[in-house]
Amino acid sequence: MNSPPPLYYIRHGETDWNRDSRLQGQRDIPMNANGRAQARACGEILRDLIARDHATGLDFVSSPLGRARETMEILRTTLGVEPHSYRVDERLTEVSFGDWEGLTLDELRQHSPGAVAARERDKWGFAPPGAESYEVMSRRVRDWYDTLQRDTVAVAHGGVLRGLIVQVGIHSAEEAPFLDIGQGIVYAIHPGSMSRYG
DSSP states (O other): OOOOOOEEEEEOOOBHHHHTTBOOTTSOOOBOHHHHHHHHHHHHHHHHHHHHHTOOSOEEEEOSSHHHHHHHHHHHHHHTSOTTOOEEOGGGSOOOOGGGTTOBHHHHHHHOHHHHHHHHHOTTTOOOTTOOOHHHHHHHHHHHHTTOOSOEEEEEOHHHHHHHHHHTTSSOTTTGGGOOOOSSOEEEEETTEEEEEO
């Protein structure tokens, strides 16, 4: 079986909800000015990585959420290529936090302390009301990853990357939900390893 091709993965730039530590999930919250600057920085980092790796014929794919698509369009503009020539894949949509979207963990601890405690005990398997777990989300992300045919640039979300790195054996299900997935960073994923550039 052939090895998967290299993947350059970018988390979307910052939104006001990220700044305020609100659970964002699948709510379509726009990027802020800092997020746009992070997207430009990712384009510059990616340009250097593409040159270093002699990567050609790249596939570009984004989550359908607006903050990911805007990040993709800014970084493609920074690369000097047509900003809208990329694919969208629903499987890259962020993990859903259901009824918890828009709330902070501090707010949740006030009105749902038992549920927050349950989540802390099993962050991988827990699903808030009306939501999905990291475990469930990771399977749709793995389905997407298994379709990659060539070197790929993907723009999506922190939760999506956590799900992917468990599915491909880079981190455990116990570790991954607690990892800091930064903005303004390009993650280079190869079979069995992940490098961070930023």
